[in-house]
Amino acid sequence: MxxxxxxxxxxxxxxxxxxxxxxxxxxxxxxxxxxxxxxxxxxxxxxxxxxxxxxxxxxxxxxxxxxxxxxxxxxxxxxDIVGTLEKVLAPEIMDESTLQDLFELRLVLEMGIADLLYIRKTPEDLDELEEIAAREVKGSNFRINTEIAFHGKLYEMTGNETLKRFQTLLLPVFGYVVKLENKKYIAGKVTHQGLVKLLRKGTPKDFKEGMLSHLQPHFDRLNPPKKRG
Amino acid sequence: MxxxxxxxxxxxxxxxxxxxxxxxxxxxxxxxxxxxxxxxxxxxxxxxxxxxxxxxxxxxxxxxxxxxxxxxxxxxxxxDIVGTLEKVLAPEIMDESTLQDLFELRLVLEMGIADLLYIRKTPEDLDELEEIAAREVKGSNFRINTEIAFHGKLYEMTGNETLKRFQTLLLPVFGYVVKLENKKYIAGKVTHQGLVKLLRKGTPKDFKEGMLSHLQPHFDRLNPPKKRG
DNA sequence: TTAGTAGTTATGTTCTACATAATAAATGTA
DNA sequence: TACATTTATTATGTAGAACATAACTACTAA
The missing domain is CATH 1.10.10.10 (Winged helix-like DNA-binding domain superfamily/Winged helix DNA-binding domain)
Structure with missing residues (x-):
C-alpha cells in the first residue's frame, strides 16, 4: 500500500x-x-x-x-446523561446483540442494588412497597404493569435518581426482548411479597438470594459461554 | 392568564x-x-x-x-449507545449529584455481575484473571492500573460487550469521585487473588460476599437514607 | 458487448442577508 | 442628580442561493 x-x-x-x-x-x-x-x-x-x-x-x-x-x-x-441516553434507546432500530446485552444489564442491576437498598431503605418505603405488592394479588390483570411498579419502587428506594431513570429507560428494551424471544413472564419462586418480607426482616444476603430466585426464569434463558459475536 | x-x-x-x-x-x-x-x-x-x-x-x-x-x-x-454515552460523560462538567449517582451505579454493577459471571466464565478466563491478580502483587506501583485491569477482565468475562464498554466509561467518573472526596484506594479485606479463588471454587453466593467485602470501603462512605436533593 | 463518457441528483459547504432578543449606551425629562 | 425611555449594538436564529463533490444512470462509441 x-x-x-x-x-x-x-x-x-x-x-x-x-x-x-x-x-x-x-x-x-x-x-x-x-x-x-x-x-x-x-x-x-x-x-x-x-x-x-x-x-x-x-x-x-x-x-x-x-x-x-x-x-x-x-x-x-x-x-443530562440519562436524557441523552433516552434519545438513542430506540429498541426498534437497535441490533439484537445490543438488545440482549441491555437485557442482561438490567438483570445485573436488579441483582446489584441489594446493598444500596439496605443502606437507603426507610420504613415508609417498605410500607409503600408492600402496598404495591399487595395490590397486584387482587387485580392481577396486567402482570407487566405490576412488575414495573414494584421494581420501579425498588430503584426509587436506592435514592439514586440516575439509576432510577436509567432503569426506566431499560424497561421498553426489556419488554421488547421478552416479546421478541416469545418468552412468557414466568414468575420465579419468590414473589414480590416475598421480596418485601425479606427486605423487611432478612439480611442483604437473604434478599439477594430471593431476588435471584425471583429472576431465575430470565437467567435460565441466558446463553452459555460460547464466544458471542 | x-x-x-x-x-x-x-x-x-x-x-x-x-x-x-x-x-x-x-x-x-x-x-x-x-x-x-x-x-x-x-x-x-x-x-x-x-x-x-x-x-x-x-x-x-x-x-x-x-x-x-x-x-x-x-x-x-x-x-451506538455506549459511543453516545461517551460523548456526554465528561466528569469535569457534570454536577456532583450525578457523579455520585454514577459512582454508586458502578458499585451496583460490580455487585450484580456475579451470576452472569458464573454462567459465562471459562477456564481460560480464570487463568488469565489469576495472572492479572498475581502480577499486581509483585510490581505493586500503580494500584489504580491493576484495579482497572482486574475488574475490566471481570466485565469481559461476562461476554457482554455493552456492559464491558459501559464500565470502561464509568472508570474516569469513579476515579474522579474518589479523588474529589479525597478517598484513598483502601483495599477491602478480600483481595483480587481471593476473588479469583472464590470464582474458581466457590459458589455465586460466596463470590458475592467476597466482592462485597472487597468493595466495603466504598460502601462505607455512602450516605444514609436522608432524602437527597 | 463493453469501456468510457456525460448527465443527473442528493449531500457537503460557503456566503449573504435579515430577524430577533438581550444588553449597553445615550438621551431626555423631572 | 436621578430615573425612565429610547436608541444602538451584538450574537444567535433562520432563510435562501450558489456551487462543489461523490455516486449512480444512461447513453455513446469502438
Whole structure:
C-alpha cells in the first residue's frame, strides 16, 4: 500500500469541528457557566463556515453541554446523561446483540442494588412497597404493569435518581426482548411479597438470594459461554 | 392568564425538527437500512429552511441513527449507545449529584455481575484473571492500573460487550469521585487473588460476599437514607 | 458487448442577508 | 442628580442561493 495516501478523513466538517471543540473544551478546562467564543469567532478560528460550526454546536446543544441565549452568547452547562441516553434507546432500530446485552444489564442491576437498598431503605418505603405488592394479588390483570411498579419502587428506594431513570429507560428494551424471544413472564419462586418480607426482616444476603430466585426464569434463558459475536 | 397566548415554543427550530423527525421515524416504523426523504423534501414538508433541517439531521448523525452517502441519500442505522454515552460523560462538567449517582451505579454493577459471571466464565478466563491478580502483587506501583485491569477482565468475562464498554466509561467518573472526596484506594479485606479463588471454587453466593467485602470501603462512605436533593 | 463518457441528483459547504432578543449606551425629562 | 425611555449594538436564529463533490444512470462509441 502506498503510505503517502491519506485515508481521506471522509468525516464531515461538522464532525471534525465537533471533535475539535471537544478537545478545546477539555484543554481549556471549561466549566459550567463559562462563556464560549461567538460562532463567528469559532468559524474564523477553525477556518470553516459559520454553518458548519452551527451544525457541530447543535450537537452539543442536544447533549445539553452547551446552552445559548441570544446576544449573551453560549455557555457550557451540565449535560443530562440519562436524557441523552433516552434519545438513542430506540429498541426498534437497535441490533439484537445490543438488545440482549441491555437485557442482561438490567438483570445485573436488579441483582446489584441489594446493598444500596439496605443502606437507603426507610420504613415508609417498605410500607409503600408492600402496598404495591399487595395490590397486584387482587387485580392481577396486567402482570407487566405490576412488575414495573414494584421494581420501579425498588430503584426509587436506592435514592439514586440516575439509576432510577436509567432503569426506566431499560424497561421498553426489556419488554421488547421478552416479546421478541416469545418468552412468557414466568414468575420465579419468590414473589414480590416475598421480596418485601425479606427486605423487611432478612439480611442483604437473604434478599439477594430471593431476588435471584425471583429472576431465575430470565437467567435460565441466558446463553452459555460460547464466544458471542 | 390569557389563554390564547401560546407559551412561545422558545425551542429552536432545529430542536422542534429533531422532535418531529423522531416522531416521524417511529410513526412510520423506520428500520435500519430504510431510506429517508431528501433534505429538501424534509425542509419543504416541515416548512423550514434546509439549514435548520441539516442542524437537526446533524444531531441524528452524531447519535448514529442516520448515516449518509452522497447522492444515495440518508438511511436509518443502528445507533451506538455506549459511543453516545461517551460523548456526554465528561466528569469535569457534570454536577456532583450525578457523579455520585454514577459512582454508586458502578458499585451496583460490580455487585450484580456475579451470576452472569458464573454462567459465562471459562477456564481460560480464570487463568488469565489469576495472572492479572498475581502480577499486581509483585510490581505493586500503580494500584489504580491493576484495579482497572482486574475488574475490566471481570466485565469481559461476562461476554457482554455493552456492559464491558459501559464500565470502561464509568472508570474516569469513579476515579474522579474518589479523588474529589479525597478517598484513598483502601483495599477491602478480600483481595483480587481471593476473588479469583472464590470464582474458581466457590459458589455465586460466596463470590458475592467476597466482592462485597472487597468493595466495603466504598460502601462505607455512602450516605444514609436522608432524602437527597 | 463493453469501456468510457456525460448527465443527473442528493449531500457537503460557503456566503449573504435579515430577524430577533438581550444588553449597553445615550438621551431626555423631572 | 436621578430615573425612565429610547436608541444602538451584538450574537444567535433562520432563510435562501450558489456551487462543489461523490455516486449512480444512461447513453455513446469502438
Amino acid at each position: 502506498v503510505n503517502s495516501i491519506k485515508p481521506i478523513s471522509s468525516k464531515s466538517m461538522a464532525e471534525q469541528v465537533e471533535q475539535h471543540l471537544r478537545e478545546y473544551f477539555t484543554r481549556e478546562s471549561f466549566k459550567p457557566g463559562d462563556a464560549l467564543p461567538t460562532e463567528l469567532e469559532l468559524a474564523a478560528s477553525l477556518g470553516v463556515s459559520r454553518n458548519v460550526v452551527r451544525e457541530a454546536l447543535s450537537r452539543f446543544k442536544m447533549l445539553g453541554i452547551i446552552e445559548t441565549k441570544k446576544k449573551t452568547g453560549m455557555v457550557i452547562s451540565n449535560p | 390569557v389563554n390564547s397566548i401560546k407559551p412561545i415554543s422558545s425551542k429552536s427550530m432545529a430542536e422542534q425538527v429533531e422532535q418531529h423527525l423522531r416522531e416521524y421515524f417511529t410513526r412510520e416504523s423506520f428500520k435500519p437500512g430504510d431510506a429517508l426523504p431528501t433534505e429538501l423534501e424534509l425542509a419543504a414538508s416541515l416548512g423550514v429552511s434546509r439549514n435548520v433541517v441539516r442542524e437537526a439531521l446533524s444531531r441524528f448523525k452524531m447519535l448514529g441513527i442516520i448515516e449518509t452517502k452522497k447522492k444515495t441519500g440518508m438511511v436509518i442505522s443502528n445507533p
